[in-house]
Amino acid sequence: MEIEHFRRIRTYDQNKLCLELYGGTFTVYGDQMQILSLAAHRITLQGRFVRTDFTDGVDA
Amino acid sequence: MEVVQLWAGVSFTARNGNTEELLNDAARTGIYLSKIQPLPGGFSGRCAAWRYRRLAALARRNRVRLQVQRRRGLFFCLRPLLRRTGLWVGLALFVPLLLWSRNLVWAVDYGELTAGQQARAAAVLREETGLEPGTVVSQDLLTAGEYALLKSGEFSWASLNFFGGRLEVEAAPAKQVPAIFSGKLQTLHAKTGGLVTEVNLKSGTALVVPGQQVEKDQPLIGTSRTERDGTPIFAPAAGVVMAQFTWDTACDQPLADQAPLLTGKTHTRLRLSIGRLHCTLPGLDGGLVGPTPNDVEITRHLQLELFGLPLPVAVDETTRYQRRIREVTYSEDGALAMARFKCLEQLAEAWPDAEIVAQQETVDRQAHSLHYAVTYTLLDNIVQD
Numbered sequence: 001m002e003i004e005h006f007r008r009i010r011t012y013d014q015n016k017l018c019l020e021l022y023g024g025t026f027t028v029y030g031d032q033m034q035i036l037s038l039a040a041h042r043i044t045l046q047g048r049f050v051r052t053d054f055t056d057g058v059d060a
Numbered sequence: 061m062e063v064v065q066l067w068a069g070v071s072f073t074a075r076n077g078n079t080e081e082l083l084n085d086a087a088r089t090g091i092y093l094s095k096i097q098p099l100p101g102g103f104s105g106r107c108a109a110w111r112y113r114r115l116a117a118l119a120r121r122n123r124v125r126l127q128v129q130r131r132r133g134l135f136f137c138l139r140p141l142l143r144r145t146g147l148w149v150g151l152a153l154f155v156p157l158l159l160w161s162r163n164l165v166w167a168v169d170y171g172e173l174t175a176g177q178q179a180r181a182a183a184v185l186r187e188e189t190g191l192e193p194g195t196v197v198s199q200d201l202l203t204a205g206e207y208a209l210l211k212s213g214e215f216s217w218a219s220l221n222f223f224g225g226r227l228e229v230e231a232a233p234a235k236q237v238p239a240i241f242s243g244k245l246q247t248l249h250a251k252t253g254g255l256v257t258e259v260n261l262k263s264g265t266a267l268v269v270p271g272q273q274v275e276k277d278q279p280l281i282g283t284s285r286t287e288r289d290g291t292p293i294f295a296p297a298a299g300v301v302m303a304q305f306t307w308d309t310a311c312d313q314p315l316a317d318q319a320p321l322l323t324g325k326t327h328t329r330l331r332l333s334i335g336r337l338h339c340t341l342p343g344l345d346g347g348l349v350g351p352t353p354n355d356v357e358i359t360r361h362l363q364l365e366l367f368g369l370p371l372p373v374a375v376d377e378t379t380r381y382q383r384r385i386r387e388v389t390y391s392e393d394g395a396l397a398m399a400r401f402k403c404l405e406q407l408a409e410a411w412p413d414a415e416i417v418a419q420q421e422t423v424d425r426q427a428h429s430l431h432y433a434v435t436y437t438l439l440d441n442i443v444q445d
Contacts, residue, residue, distance in 0.1 A: 008084040014098040035096035035105075040087050 194372020
């Protein structure tokens with residue numbers, strides 16, 4: 001999975017990656033998730049993805 | 061695998077502290093991370109070795125403990141070598157040495173010359189001018205080499221070109237000079253009597269015809285003839301008159317004779333040549349002590365090569381074979397063969413170009429010698445020079 005235009009990583013472990021976007025929060029849930037590459041505005045994720053959540057608005 | 065990891069890459073672990081913020085800082089500052097795997101309390105990943113210092117600074121700011129797990133790539137394989145002074149000194153010496161050695165002959169290309177011509181050309185260049193693998197080349201030396209090749213008589217044209225350690229020898233083998241016609245102003249006579257088989261007239265008047273029997277000193281080709289109206293015409297005499305004739309010779313071959321024979325004792329001298337430097341190596345003693353008048357000396361030139369590349373090292377091996385005058389006892393067959401050989405030598409001296417049509421041998425065996433007489437029937441040009 002490739003995700004672009006994220007602002008920052010909030011949390012990362014092998015079951016969850018939570019990214020803060022410019023208009024909300026995007027969370028990927030899965031198993032054995034590994035970041036293949038991390039650049040300024042692009043993240044490439046590998047693993048078994050279970051579900052994704054998008055929350056409008058940025059929580060502190 | 062990324063190309064960076066092949067050259068210089070680092071695998072690291074990041075634990076404790078705010079590891080997510082470290083990832084964000086790395087992404088923000090352009091430090092490219094890869095293979096990021098979550099670990100209890102942090103993550104592991106890879107980055108280029110030259111980015112690691114910057115990453116470590118970011119880690120300190122985020123109170124993350126960064127630890128190098130493994131260094132990867134060619135750079136880290138070579139790094140121990142780069143710290144060795146001897147290699148740098150060797151490199152510093154090697155480059156000027158390599159540039160200087162471009163003036164030495166490293167390879168010789170003889171083009172389309174045959175193996176024999178190559179060997180003779182190499183010997184001429186070596187002995188006359190000292191031009192051989194390992195020699196420092198100058199334009200004068202090349203010119204001298206060209207003259208030496210021409211002077212040897214084997215080549216009618218020669219050119220030596222040298223570039224980047226490679227000596228190119230181009231030469232055209234000399235062809236036999238075409239015979240320049242020169243007739244004689246006198247009548248040509250027969251060297252010996254015989255039966256004329258062929259008349260090949262170049263100039264003058266043929267005085268014999270094929271099938272005619274001629275005697276010694278008989279005129280064969282004349283210089284003048286008379287036209288029908290009686291006008292004398294002069295033309296120089298030249299041509300070939302082939303005739304079949306007989307020629308006798310005999311030889312007495314003793315059954316026991318004194319001849320120089322090899323004793324098996326030798327003495328070898330070795331001379332090592334490196335460019336223009338020569339040094340004599342200890343000789344190989346084969347039991348021969350002092351020189352005697354009948355000894356035979358043979359010199360062999362050995363050019364050392366490495367995978368076909370001539371090294372600037374050559375060895376001249378001069379071997380002296382001892383010969384002593386001793387009595388040789390021939391069997392009858394051996395004595396006959398020796399007698400035949402001696403008669404053929406006499407024939408080659410008297411009639412070098414003659415073709416043997418037939419031969420009749422007479423062998424008389426005596427107590428201590430063998431008398432051999434032979435009559436050759438020959439075919440040759442009988443015109444006197």
